[in-house]
Amino acid sequence: MQALLPAQRETVRRQLTLLKSQPGPLIEILHAIQGELGFIPEGAVPLLAEELNLSRAEVHGVITFYHFFRRHPPGRHTVQVCRAESCQAMGGAALEAHAKARLGVDFHETSADGEVTLEPVFCLGNCSCSPAVMIDGELHGRVDAARFDALLADLKGGR
Amino acid sequence: MKVFVPRDAAALSLGAEAVARAISEYADAHNLRLTLVRNGTRGMTWLEPLVEVESARGRIAYGPVTPAEVPGLFAADFLRGGPHPLCQGLTEEIAYFKQQQRLTFARVGVVDPLSAADYVAHGGYAGLKQALTLTPAAIVQAVLDSGLRGRGGAAFPTGIKWKTVLDAPAPQKYVTCNADEGDSGTFADRMLMEGDPFCLIEGMTIAGIAVGATQGYIYLRAEYPHAYRTLKAALEDAYRGGFLGANLLDSGRRFDLEVRLGAGAYICGEETSMLESLEGRRGEVRVRPPLPAIKGLFGQPTIVNNVISLSSVPVILEKGAAYYRDFGVGKSRGTLPIQLAGNLKRGGLVERAFGVTLRELLYDYGGGSASGRPLRAVQVGGPLGAYIPASQFDTPVDYEALSAIGALLGHGGIVAFDDTVDMAQMARYAMEFCAEESCGKCTPCRIGSTRGVELMDRILQGEPGDANLDLVQELCETMLHGSLCGLGGMTPFPVQSAIKHFPEDFRGRTRQ
Numbered sequence: 001m002q003a004l005l006p007a008q009r010e011t012v013r014r015q016l017t018l019l020k021s022q023p024g025p026l027i028e029i030l031h032a033i034q035g036e037l038g039f040i041p042e043g044a045v046p047l048l049a050e051e052l053n054l055s056r057a058e059v060h061g062v063i064t065f066y067h068f069f070r071r072h073p074p075g076r077h078t079v080q081v082c083r084a085e086s087c088q089a090m091g092g093a094a095l096e097a098h099a100k101a102r103l104g105v106d107f108h109e110t111s112a113d114g115e116v117t118l119e120p121v122f123c124l125g126n127c128s129c130s131p132a133v134m135i136d137g138e139l140h141g142r143v144d145a146a147r148f149d150a151l152l153a154d155l156k157g158g159r
Numbered sequence: 160m161k162v163f164v165p166r167d168a169a170a171l172s173l174g175a176e177a178v179a180r181a182i183s184e185y186a187d188a189h190n191l192r193l194t195l196v197r198n199g200t201r202g203m204t205w206l207e208p209l210v211e212v213e214s215a216r217g218r219i220a221y222g223p224v225t226p227a228e229v230p231g232l233f234a235a236d237f238l239r240g241g242p243h244p245l246c247q248g249l250t251e252e253i254a255y256f257k258q259q260q261r262l263t264f265a266r267v268g269v270v271d272p273l274s275a276a277d278y279v280a281h282g283g284y285a286g287l288k289q290a291l292t293l294t295p296a297a298i299v300q301a302v303l304d305s306g307l308r309g310r311g312g313a314a315f316p317t318g319i320k321w322k323t324v325l326d327a328p329a330p331q332k333y334v335t336c337n338a339d340e341g342d343s344g345t346f347a348d349r350m351l352m353e354g355d356p357f358c359l360i361e362g363m364t365i366a367g368i369a370v371g372a373t374q375g376y377i378y379l380r381a382e383y384p385h386a387y388r389t390l391k392a393a394l395e396d397a398y399r400g401g402f403l404g405a406n407l408l409d410s411g412r413r414f415d416l417e418v419r420l421g422a423g424a425y426i427c428g429e430e431t432s433m434l435e436s437l438e439g440r441r442g443e444v445r446v447r448p449p450l451p452a453i454k455g456l457f458g459q460p461t462i463v464n465n466v467i468s469l470s471s472v473p474v475i476l477e478k479g480a481a482y483y484r485d486f487g488v489g490k491s492r493g494t495l496p497i498q499l500a501g502n503l504k505r506g507g508l509v510e511r512a513f514g515v516t517l518r519e520l521l522y523d524y525g526g527g528s529a530s531g532r533p534l535r536a537v538q539v540g541g542p543l544g545a546y547i548p549a550s551q552f553d554t555p556v557d558y559e560a561l562s563a564i565g566a567l568l569g570h571g572g573i574v575a576f577d578d579t580v581d582m583a584q585m586a587r588y589a590m591e592f593c594a595e596e597s598c599g600k601c602t603p604c605r606i607g608s609t610r611g612v613e614l615m616d617r618i619l620q621g622e623p624g625d626a627n628l629d630l631v632q633e634l635c636e637t638m639l640h641g642s643l644c645g646l647g648g649m650t651p652f653p654v655q656s657a658i659k660h661f662p663e664d665f666r667g668r669t670r671q
Contacts, residue, residue, distance in 0.1 A: 023457060024439035031381075031420055058440075065441040065598075066422030068381045084343030085538055086574045088588070089501035090529065122425060122542075122592065123341055124382055125349040126169050127572065128204040128499060128506025137384045141172035 004043035011036045012044045016051045026052060026062055030069055039070040074117040075110040077155050079103075080134040083120045086127035091144065095131045096120075098145040102152065116155070160193040160238050163211040163218065165268070167200035167353050168385040169346065174225065175208035181226035182210070185233055193238065199354015201268035202508030203255050205526075211250055214240045220247040255505065255524055260486060262494045263471045264347075264510045267354035273392050275400040278357040284402065286473030290365045291410045298369035299325050302472060304480035306492025311337055311428070311465030312540065312569040312645075314558050317472075320462060323452035324370040327460035332372035334363050334462045335437065335455070336469055338379040338386070339421050339428040342541025344500040344572030348466035350508055351496075352379075352386040355470075356393035357402075360416060362469035364407065365476055366462050367414040375416040376456070378433050381423050390418045425542075425596040429644045430463040432598060443598045444644045465570070467496060486512035491557035499525045501574035502534070513557040521552060521575060532577040536661070538585075540569020542592050543649035545656035546582065565656060567649075582661035583668070586631075586654045587615035593650040604647025607638045611654070621668040628658065628665055 004012065015032040019025045029048065033040055040063055049056045063069045081099050082092060103111045103118055110117045126132035129141025135151060143151070164179040165171075179195060186193050200207060201220075209222035210232070219240040221232060228245060235243040247253055261267075271277040278284070290298050303318025324332060336359065340348040352359060363375045379387055394416060397403045405413045419437055421427050427436045431445035434456050455461025471493065475483045484492045491513035497520060499506045504526030509515075521527070521534060528534050536546045539556075545566040547554070554560050561568050576585075590611030597604045611634055617627045635651035642648040658665055 024437060026439035027422060027436065028419065028439070031422070061441050062439070065443075066424050068421075068423035084592075085542060085585070085588070086344045086500040086572075088585075089574055089576045089580065121382060121423075122596070123343045123345075125340060125346040126172050127344045127346055127501065127574065128503075128508075129169055129172055129207075130501060130506075132172065134382075139168045139172040139385070141169060 001042050001045075004041055004047070008037060008041050008044070009047070012047050016048070020051060026054070026059065027066075030063060034069060039073050042071065076115050077136050078117045078119060079152075080119045080121040080124070082122070082124050082126075082130070082132045084123040084127075086123075087131040090130040090142075092131040095133075095143060095145065095148060099148060102149065116152070160191075161196055161213045162193050162238070163196045163198045164208065165200045166197035166272075166385075166389075167207075167350060168383070169204050169350070170200050170207040170209070171385065173204075173207045173223065177226045178208045178210065178224050178229065181229040185229055189233070191233075191238070196271050198270065199267045199272055200350060201250060201256060202264065202350060203253065203505070204507040205505040206247060209247075209250075210237075212238055212240060216249060218250045220250040220253065221245045222247060255507070255509070259510050260494050260512050261510045262474045262483065262486070263358070263467060264351065264355070264496055264508065265474070266358060267351055270355060272354055272356055272389055273396060275357055275393075275396045275402055278355070282477070283357055283473070284361055284408070286476035287361050287365055287368075287402075287408065289476045290368055291408065291412070295325055295369050295371060298365065298476070301475060301480045302369070305475040305483040306480075306487070306490070307468060307471055307475065307483065308491070308558070309465055310467035310471070310495070310570065312342075312567075314568065317464060317468050320452050320464070321366065321370055323450065324372070324460045324462050327453055329460050331374070331457075332370055332460045333456045334366045334370070334372045334375040335433070335464075336363055336375070336377040336466055337428060337430060337433055337463055338377050338383075338466050339425075339433060340383075340466070340570065341380060341425040341428050342543075342570050342572055344538065344574035345498050345541060345570045346500075347496040347498050347508060347571060349383055349386050351466055351470050352383070353389045356390050357397065358470045358473055359466055360393060360397050360402065362472040363416060364403065364414045365472050366464070366469060368412055370460070370462060372462065373413045373415060375414065376437055377416070377418040378421060378427070378437055379418055380421045380427075387418065387420060394418065424598075425592075426598045426644075426646055429646065432644070433463065434461065441598070443600045446643065467570075488512075488514040488555070488557055489559055491559065495556065495568075495571050497556060498572040499575075500572055501537075502528045502530055502577045503575045504529050514555050516553050516555050517547065517573070518552040520556065520573060525575065528575065528577045530577045530579075532579065534575050535578040535580055536576045536582065538574045538576070538653060539572070540567045541572055542589060543567075543645060543652055544569050545652045546585065546660060547656070548660040565652075565659075567652065582657040582664040583615065583619055586657040586665075587612060587619060589650055589653040589657075590615055593646060597646060601641070601643040601647060603638045603641035604643070604650070607634055607642075607647060608650060610634060611638075611650075618665055619668065625666070632658070
């Protein structure tokens with residue numbers, strides 16, 4: 001297991017101090033850590049387990065249960081493409097294929113230049129404007145291949 | 160002069176932020192004084208970004224607006240309702256909107272979602288004030304009498320849940336709101352939380368007063384960052400205004416409320432799984448009994464209600480149980496926010512009394528398919544809902560009528576598909592989704608869904624004979640009867656309905 005970097009350790013400790021007195025705090029703490037670091041480092045597991053009086057297996061079990069938590073650093077940008085039915089009804093499968101080809105990755109992978117991590121998502125709640133994509137927390141509706149490329153170009157342009 | 164530009168996520172997804180910016184910049188550059196209000200959406204998503212201006216006759220709508228159109232709107236004097244090709248007339252006279260019966264969504268798109276004062280100015284908190292004059296039993300009775308049933312999908316009478324919690328003695332009780340709206344085709348919860356969060360806050364407060372719970376949690380899915388920000392800000396404003404906390408509205412009553420984020424697990428929309436997640440654990444389903452109303456969050460009596468159920472409570476308390484109950488048909492009382500999604504020309508939210516038919520919704524409101532091709536099927540009620548063929552589009556949307564044709568209403572989302580849909584692919588997807596989202600606790604769901612994907616793959620590849628299809632049917636029966644919760648137990652609905660109504664998509668596929 002890779003040891004935590006000092007800055008990572010500081011983040012984990014600080015969030016524990018802030019949140020551990022809340023009832024059932026583990027998921028809240030994981031959100032806070034990922035919010036700062038972009039992922040949950042493996043080395044955080046024993047620290048969280050000890051401070052919250054849980055087994056390492058329990059902490060690991062929670063992190064791996066939820067799709068949202070990542071155990072590896074993502075690319076600079078995260079692109080989520082909706083795979084659910086409403087988007088499929090509007091050409092979502094073609095958009096998925098386009099996104100993968102365009103970025104040269106499969107779902108859960110990061111493009112070779114480290115810029116973009118592609119993730120599937122099951123419904124973004126934008127079903128009257130399908131297909132939907134979320135990029136770094138910003139929602140986009142009625143996304144076709146051309147619009148997808150334009151959104152990527154915006155990212156590269158530093159917007 | 161007030162101008163309204165929605166901050167609802169759907170409107171933002173179509174460029175509302177850039178429109179808002181263009182309007183402010185134009186106004187600043189030309190020394191025009193206007194107040195920009197960032198409201199929720201009116202639910203006519205096909206017109207978003209929908210810009211509204213106030214007039215003596217009511218709000219006037221312009222849409223869909225792009226930033227490039229903004230100078231032209233000013234030139235046409237839209238601030239005074241001037242004519243322009245994008246002008247839709249009075250918002251509330253637009254047929255799509257006018258024919259609705261907005262009870263729960265009465266203020267969505269109207270109020271400033273971040274202002275408790277604006278909520279009160281539009282009649283908000285009348286329900287809570289009424290509740291504070293009643294005994295807990297009388298509040299519960301009002302909810303019972305209204306006929307309100309759980310809008311999350313299970314359709315269990317809300318008042319009965321509340322009565323169970325009220326009657327369970329305990330030092331601490333909880334009110335939890337299930338805002339893990341994961342069903343494809345649904346966005347009513349999100350729209351309400353982003354457009355009128357105080358309505359949910361008020362509903363939860365009434366629930367707390369009714370059953371003697373002093374702590375509430377909103378369990379919100381992580382896919383809704385916009386709703387999260389809105390709720391956080393609204394909760395702060397509610398505390399500031401004395402609508403929450405130790406002595407709310409100077410009543411001597413306490414109710415605290417916070418929002419907790421989920422982490423991308425569909426199963427956490429199942430109530431016991433949601434409670435596990437709120438406690439910080441893996442969202443594995445609990446065996447019932449005990450019911451959450453007896454032994455719920457942290458082992459205490461707990462109300463678990465959906466966003467729309469709780470948000471329907473203020474109007475019931477304000478206007479009375481009979482007022483609400485008088486909408487609807489049979490055992491489906493009140494109104495339902497129906498969400499029109501997928502391949503439709505005019506997607507959006509339609510709040511109507513129960514009883515409107517699928518056909519009216521798909522064609523009169525939805526305008527038919529967006530692609531211009533014939534509609535072939537709709538899926539009602541999310542990924543666990545049945546597929547309904549065009550021959551059954553005259554079915555009214557109510558719990559019993561849908562159940563009678565082997566379908567379910569769920570959370571009221573309708574996803575439309577045109578005739579290019581491959582129903583065998585959709586059946587495969589249902590199994591794949593179940594495999595992806597299964598919590599793993601029970602075998603029929605965990606293993607069955609994976610076997611289901613494999614079988615569907617063989618069917619899709621055109622393996623000859625009906626053996627695979629027979630096996631899928633048998634597997635569906637096992638999942639249906641042997642699963643611990645609705646995920647494994649209802650995944651067969653889309654699969655079996657697809658096979659039943661669209662056998663041609665399954666049989667006789669050519670080998671690939």
